[in-house]
Structures are given as structure tokens and as C-alpha cells.
Amino acid sequence: MAKSDYYGTLGVRRDASAEEIKKAYRRLARELHPDVNPDPATQERFKEITQAYEVLSDPGKRQMYDLGGDPFGGAGGGAGAGGFGAGFPFSDIMDAFFGTAAGGGGRGPRSRARRGRNATIRVELDLRESAFGTTRELTVDTAVLCEVCTGSGAAAGTHPDTCDMCNGRGEVSQVTRSFLGQVMTSRPCPQCGGFGSIIRHPCQECSGDGRVRTRRTIKVRIPAGVEDGTHIQLAGEGEIGPGGGPPGDLFLEIVERPHEIFERRGDDLHCTVQIPMTAAALGTILTVETLDGAEEIDVRPGTQSGQTISLYGRGVQRLNETGRGDLLIHVNVETPSRLDxxxxxxxxxxxxxxxxxxxxxxxxxxxxxxxxxxxxxxxxx
Incomplete structure (x- = not known):
């Protein structure tokens, strides 16, 4: 009997990857399954693609077939009366129609790449930096991609091997009996942990993690108007993920140091000035400090203790908005306690x-x- 062309049966190249073979089988199975197309010729064709996939989806059988051997060990062909070989994974049929393995969820192999953790660092600012914004260079203790293995976790010159327990699927299936009949369930492969591959020779630089810890310096722009307790999110500046996964985010927690003159309340600033009672009664010109430098204010005659003088637009820049808050100057009149x-x-x-x-x-x-x-x-x- 002439040897069947399994690659031609599935319509793939001889160097097709396992994923390409699986996709080709799924596409044909949807068209040719007996439940979809009852034509006898179509049923025979379905048996052919099933047998081809049984061989080409198994690395050992595929290698034997490529070398010209009998992948079924003289058993007379893989597909039996029901159209499935003894070693054929029935879950692939269910996966072709429903996208999941029968009864088990069909997760498939997990990616080793996972998102990195977020990181938070505290940044101390003085009032002027908070009000007008600033640029800082920050040193961060973080995890970065291992340059030796480029995140794979495998030693140089090697690569993760396909797990021989689950054949790279990342899960194993088992059939159990219940009052409903036979039930097929799937679970993560215990040998590869659900990854579908095994790192037999880990990278010595990162011990197979795909990343190494280091300290790096980043330059960040802190916007005007931040205040004590503000959190700034820097997307993608956190730790790189295991297995070369995407990085997490870096959060800056703003800590504003107290000012010796001004008290901040939102976008407004408050301060207190002491003036003698004669100046309050007669009026005076007073020089006060602001964030923009010294300014003169007019204290009107008859000013009372506790009155407030406002300098509009001399407060803190509003965060992500135009305009500034105000500077409110609280007057405290000093009454002499002793007179000559x-x-x-x-x-x-x-x-x-x-x-x-x-x-x-x-x-x-x-x-x-x-x-x-x-x-x-x-x-x-």
C-alpha cells in the first residue's frame, strides 16, 4: 500500500509548525465532521484528516513518519471504525468546534511571559516645586530583561523543550466514569506546570527567571499643582515581567515638605503678618513674600486684627488646569503691652x-x- 501524504491531506507544508497543523485540522474538521456533513464520501475524508492529524500532532509519530516508518507500529492504520485512533486526543475534536477541550476548559499552554509588578517610590518636594512643577532624576531598584537569555530563561544556545507528558499542550486529560457516563476533564500538566515546555538548562545569569535585578535612573517630569499624597502613574516603568513579559507601572507618591511661611490649603496659600496698632490705625505699605518674590500690599487705615488681604493668582498652579489659587494674608494687630x-x-x-x-x-x-x-x-x- 502506498504511503499516505498526511501533509497534503491537511494542506500544510512539510515544515509546518504544530500550531499551523492544528489550525488546518480544526478548519477541515468543522467542514467534514459527520454531524455537519453526513455524505459518506465526506465521512471517509474526515477519517483521513483525523488520521493525518493523529500522526502529525504527535512529535514522535511525526518523526517516524518523516523517516519513512510506520507511526502506528504495524497496527494497520490509526483511525478505527469510529474514525479515531486509539491514541487520538478526543479533546481536539471538541476544541475544533467549541474552542475548549471536552469538559475541561481547554486552556492550552500558559505563556511563561507574565506582566511585571508595579512599583511605588516616594518623592519629596518643597512648596515651590509642587506649585510650579519640576524635573527629577530618580533611582529605582527594579527588575529588567536578562540580556543573556533575552527573557527566555534558557541558557545560551539552548531553548525550552516541548514537554513530553502533554506534548506541548500544557494540560493533560483523563476520562472518568459517572452516572452520566464517561466524562473527560483536563488539568494543567504536572510536569511543565501548564507551560507546555520545560527549561532543562536554565540561564545562569537569571536562574531561569528571564530577568535580573538592578538599579536604574529615570528622568521624570512632575507637573505643577501636585500636592501631598498625589500619586503619579508612569505606565511601563515598573518591573519587567517574568519570562520577558510586559512591565508593570511605576507610581510616584508625592510628599510635600512644610513651608516656613505659607500654609497650603488646596490651591490657596495662607500666611500671617504682624503689624503695630499705629500702622493698622493709620494704614501702611507692607512688603510680603510670595512664591513669585517680594510684593508690596496696601494696608488700609482702620484695618482690624483678623482681617484678610487677598492677592489673587498668587497661590499654587491648578493641577492639569489653567490659573492659580490665591494668597490670603491674615493680619494680626499687635497692641503694646507696656508704654513709657x-x-x-x-x-x-x-x-x-x-x-x-x-x-x-x-x-x-x-x-x-x-x-x-x-x-x-x-x-x-
Whole structure:
């Protein structure tokens, strides 16, 4: 009997990969399965592609067939009366129609490449850096791709071998009996852990992990307007994944140091200035510090303690928006606690001129002396 051309039966090249052979079989099985096409000629054709796939999907049988031997060991051909050989994986038929192995989920081999972990580092900023943004060079302890094995985990000159227990499928199937009949289930291959391949000669540089730990420096731009507790996500700057998988993300946790003058509340800044009572009463020009440098403000006559003077647009840049917050200056009027005789006489004269002089101890209910009322006035009471 002439030897069958299994490659021609499936319509693939002789150097076709296992995945190409599997795809060709699935496509033909959907067209020729007896449940889909009951024509007798089609059923015979289905048996042929089944036998071809049984041989070419098994590395050992395929090698024997390529060398001219009998892959069935003289058993008279692979496909029996039912159309399936004794060693044919029935789950491939179910996979061709449903995309999963019968009853078991049909996961297929797991990729060794997995996404890397995220990393977080703390970045301390002063108020000016937070307000206007800055550029930082950060040193990160992370995992990077192993340059020796380029992430495969295998030693140079070698490669992962196909698992001989699951034939590279990453799972093994078993048939059990139940009151419903025979049930086929699948589970990850215990020998390869579901990867479908085994690293027999691990890379010495990374011990088979596909990555090595190192310290690297990255340059990052921190936007204006960040505040204490802000998290900035840098996509793809985390650890490279095992097996050459994609990297995770790097998160920057912003820590804002306290400022000696300003207190930040959102986008606004607050500060307190002390002025003497004479300046509050008569008015004055006061020089104050801002994030943009020193500026002069007009303190109007009669300013009370506790009043607020606002400098619009002198606060912090709004994050990812236009405009800035405000600088709010809280005035604290200082009332003298001790007066020399000349100063006391001047204040008494002022009280007489304002008609506010009262004999000691003669205040009507609810009335106060000049100094008490002056002190309370300047303290905002």
C-alpha cells in the first residue's frame, strides 16, 4: 500500500509548525465532521484528516513518519471504525468546534511571559516645586530583561523543550466514569506546570527567571499643582515581567515638605503678618513674600486684627488646569503691652480728643476704658 501524504491531506507544508497543523485540522474538521456533513464520501475524508492529524500532532509519530516508518507500529492504520485512533486526543475534536477541550476548559499552554509588578517610590518636594512643577532624576531598584537569555530563561544556545507528558499542550486529560457516563476533564500538566515546555538548562545569569535585578535612573517630569499624597502613574516603568513579559507601572507618591511661611490649603496659600496698632490705625505699605518674590500690599487705615488681604493668582498652579489659587494674608494687630510715660500721655491725649476719656472705675455697664476698647478693636472683637 502506498504511503499516505498526511501533509497534503491537511494542506500544510512539510515544515509546518504544530500550531499551523492544528489550525488546518480544526478548519477541515468543522467542514467534514459527520454531524455537519453526513455524505459518506465526506465521512471517509474526515477519517483521513483525523488520521493525518493523529500522526502529525504527535512529535514522535511525526518523526517516524518523516523517516519513512510506520507511526502506528504495524497496527494497520490509526483511525478505527469510529474514525479515531486509539491514541487520538478526543479533546481536539471538541476544541475544533467549541474552542475548549471536552469538559475541561481547554486552556492550552500558559505563556511563561507574565506582566511585571508595579512599583511605588516616594518623592519629596518643597512648596515651590509642587506649585510650579519640576524635573527629577530618580533611582529605582527594579527588575529588567536578562540580556543573556533575552527573557527566555534558557541558557545560551539552548531553548525550552516541548514537554513530553502533554506534548506541548500544557494540560493533560483523563476520562472518568459517572452516572452520566464517561466524562473527560483536563488539568494543567504536572510536569511543565501548564507551560507546555520545560527549561532543562536554565540561564545562569537569571536562574531561569528571564530577568535580573538592578538599579536604574529615570528622568521624570512632575507637573505643577501636585500636592501631598498625589500619586503619579508612569505606565511601563515598573518591573519587567517574568519570562520577558510586559512591565508593570511605576507610581510616584508625592510628599510635600512644610513651608516656613505659607500654609497650603488646596490651591490657596495662607500666611500671617504682624503689624503695630499705629500702622493698622493709620494704614501702611507692607512688603510680603510670595512664591513669585517680594510684593508690596496696601494696608488700609482702620484695618482690624483678623482681617484678610487677598492677592489673587498668587497661590499654587491648578493641577492639569489653567490659573492659580490665591494668597490670603491674615493680619494680626499687635497692641503694646507696656508704654513709657510719653507714649501713655500721647494715647491719653488721643482719648481726650476723641471724647473717649473716662474717669477710672466710672464706666457704665457695657462700656470700657480707652485702652481696653482700643485693644479689643485691634484684636477684632
Amino acid at each position: 510715660p510719653a507714649q501713655e500721655e500721647l494715647l491719653k491725649e488721643l482719648a481726650r480728643l476723641r471724647g473717649e476719656e473716662r474717669p477710672p472705675g466710672k464706666f457704665a455697664p457695657g462700656q470700657q476704658g480707652f485702652f481696653s476698647r482700643l485693644r479689643d478693636a485691634f484684636n477684632g472683637r
